[in-house]
Amino acid sequence: MLVLAMLERLGIIVTVAFLLTRLPFFRRLFDAQLQINFRQRLLLVVVFGCFGIIGTYTGIVVNPIDDSMYRWTTVLGEDEALANSRVLGVVVAGLLGGWRIGIGAGLIAGVHRFFLGGFTGFACGIATIVAGAIAGIISKKQKKNRIVTPQVAFIVGASAEAVQMLIILGIARPFDLALALVQDIGLPMIIANGIGTALFVLIIRSVIQEEERMGAVQSQKALRIANLTLTHMRKGLTPVSAGEVCAILYKEIPSLAVAITDRNKILSHIGNGLDHHGTGEEIRTEATKYVIESGQGVTVGKESIQCENPDCMLQAAVIAPLKRKDQTIGTLKVYFSSERMISPIMLELIRGLSTLLSHQLEIADGEKHKELARESEIKMLQAQVSPHFLFNALNTIVSLIRTNPDHARKLLLSLSAFFRQNLAGTTRQVSTLSEEVEHVKSYLSIEEARFYDRLDVYYDIEDGALLAAVPPLTLQPLVENAVKHGLKGKSEDGKLIVRANKEENRIKIEVEDNGEGIDSARITSLLESPVTSEKGTGIGLYNLNERLVKMIDEKSGLSIQSEKGKGTVISFSVPSPNAKRLEEVM
Template sequence: MLVLAMIERLGIIVTVAFLLTRLPFFRRLFDSQSKIDNKQRILLVIVFGCFGIIGTYTGIIVNPIEDSMDRWTRVLNDDEAIANSRVLGVVVAGLLGGWRIGVGAGLIAGIHRMTLGGFTGIACGVATIIAGILAVIISKKQKKNRIISPQAAFIVGASAEAVQMLIILGVARPFERSVALVEEIGLPMILANGIGTALFVLIIKSVIQEEERMGAVQSQKALRIANLTLTHMRKGLTPVSAAEVCAILYKEIPSLAVAITDRKKILSHIGSGLDHHGAGEEIRTEATRYVIESGQGVTVGKDSIQCMDPDCMLQAAVIAPLKRKDQTIGTLKVYFSSERAISPIMLELINGLTTLLSHQLEIADGEKHRELARESEIRMLQAQVSPHFLFNALNTIVSLIRTNPDHARKLLISLSAFFRQNLAGTTRKVSTLSEEIDHVKSYLSIEEARFYDRLDVLYEIEDAALSASVPPLTLQPLVENAVKHGLKAKSEEGRLIVRAFRDRDRIRIEVEDNGEGIEKTRIESLLESAVTSEKGTGIGLYNLNERLIKIIGEQSKLTIQSAEKKGTIVSFSVPYPNEEFAKGVM
């Protein structure tokens, strides 16, 4: 009978446990990243202490002499005691809150029990305080678990009540009455408080796990949205990117419509109300202007949406700022049928998404600056090739002005044409191999004046290779290096071969000479850094290699094959077909 009555009281425990899980500061007990300040700690001590007092008042008065029970507690006579669930609140306080909260709650509930009287008043009060200490000791041994398991909670609650029974036997007098009381209420209270403690912890654990599950679902959704929107937001905040992102968000977020604006107009609107909330319209609502100016998100109702259409389904909206480097550059607007449809979880998701989209816009801005810097560096490397050739060309023309003015005049015309093509190459991002070969021929017409009949040039070019896209000014530096470093010392039969042929899925381009060759120890250094050269600037091959890697990729880097006195082959390759490369650099 007493066991059933005690278990009946567990309904109060379930109610209190559920109410406690609604309190934000109470939930911090389970968050390892959160810290509880003294004010919150005192509040928790009072809450759990009051919980222990409630357990006392909802107990059952027992008189072991008269063998009687009373359903509700009042001030006790000397021969009366209470079968109650007071220890439960104190034990839970110690398990979840640590020694300060556990002992504090035990003091409150224990001192209150002493004031009610009865022959077990002092024993039960002391036992309540000890129960808090016992729970703290056990909780410290469970550090690896954020929340103790219901099984362990049952053992702790039952053990604390068993300790209380022992204290009653040791302290309460007369002894015969204590024995009679323990025989009557001992087992029911041990079972009831053990079950109650386990039930309390189980409720808390279930609520926390459900929240974590919902949080995991929201996080997974946010990551999926981040992955889907990243490609579009990299292009910056434009009508096209906004339309793509709105379509993704409209599909992922349960809402009536999604819109994105810049600081002045609606960039895109997807969903209900499209007929009168169209893209390109000026921003009309004060709420949106407020978000843009303040950088603070708002939740608004029908009146703040300021829609003139009486049949419009958009009755509420969350308006959140899109920022770049702390400056609001637009807004994300998510519409709903009513303000009640905007749950705290939904609001948190939208705010998280705006933060994510803002970071993506910052990344896009950074990538744009990096691309400009990369393009500027490539232009600088291209421009450095011109002085490299100019020194030799001018020297040749100067030497011919006295001996052959007509030839010198033709060379100046060729030089002019060459530099016109060279300057055009520094402003273009892509060229064809055919254009590069024409450039080489202009260059060689000048160099032949120095070599006379000592230079023999051969072109072995497959027709399929002529249309291949290559970075501008890539072939001429290779030919120049072959002439200047490989063939200059040849007194006769200097040979230069320019090849271009298909090699599986790539076009390979080679420049071969039969000149002096390059030492093996020097080959790698030519491509790793700009080296000092007595015959020129020493920047040709290094810069060309850097350009190929930066523009096309590591697979297109220069390769050098050489043997002393037997000549050199310098080559590189480009993808074939390479329409994607050509489009990518345009």
């Protein structure tokens, strides 16, 4: 009977456990990343101490002399004791908050029990404090678990009550009375408090795990949305990107409609109300203007939506800002049938999505600036001409003016063509292999004049390859590298070959020299690190390789074959003109 009476009190345990899970500071106990401050710790001590006091008052008064029991009391007689759940609150405090909170709650509940009276008052007061300490020690040893398991809670709760029975036997007097009391209430209290502690912990674990599961679902949804929207938001905030993003959000968020605006107009509206909440219309609602000006999100009802259509289903909305850096550049608007449909979780999801989209817009802006900077660097490198080359070319021309004026005139024309092609390369995105070969011929005509009979140049180029599209100023730097580095030690019989032949659906372009070659260890580093040419145009092989890969495809990267003392072949490939046309037709 006593066990059943004690178990009836578990309804109070369920209520208190549920209420505690609603308190924000209580949740901090289970977050390993957060620390509770002294004030919050003190508040927890008071809460659990009061819980222990409630357990005392809801206990059953037991008189072991006449073997009587009755419920609810505020004062105990000298021959009376209590069968109660006081230890339960103290044990839970120690298990969840550690020994400080456990002992603190034990002090409050224990002192209260002492002043309540009865021949076990002092013993029960001491036992309550000891129970908090025991639970705190067990909690410390359970480091890997934020919350102990119900099984551990049952064992600790039952053990703490068993210790209390031993303390009663050791301290309470007369001993015969204490022994009779323990025989009457010992086993029922051990069982009931063990079950109560396990139930308390189980409720807390269930509530928190359920909320964590819901949070994980929302996080998974947010990550999925982030993955789906990233490609579109990289294009910036445009009507096209806004339309794609709105379609994704409308599918993922249970809502009536989704809209995205810039600072002036609606970029896209997907869902209900499309007939009168039209894409491209100017922003009219004061709530949206407020969000744009203040940068603060709002939740609005029907009146604030200011829809003139009496049949409009859009009765509530969450309006969140879209920001780039610290400036609000637009809004995300999610519409619902009523404000009751906007749950706290839904509100947090929309706020999180607006932040996520804002970050994506900042990334898009950063990538745009990075691309502009990269293009500017390429243009700068393309426009560079080695002063050594210019001075050497002018000196060669000067030396030929008197001895061979016609040749000097041809070299001036070649130099002019060389500069013209260099400047043209800074304003063009693509060139043809034919134009690149002409640029190389202008350059080599000057170098051949300087080298006299020490350099022989050969061209092996298929006619069909000349129409192949290549990035501007791609071939000439390879030829210049071969002349300046590969053939610099050649006193005679220097040979340079420029090839372009079709291989399947690509054009393979090669520059070969019979110079001193490149160390095998250096070949890899030339393409993996941005080492620029010290005496050439400034466009190193690494930069050329990057341009080819980024502007065409991975297959177009440079390939270097070289053997020390036997020359070097540097090659790359581009899609053939016929292959490109075939791809366009398909």
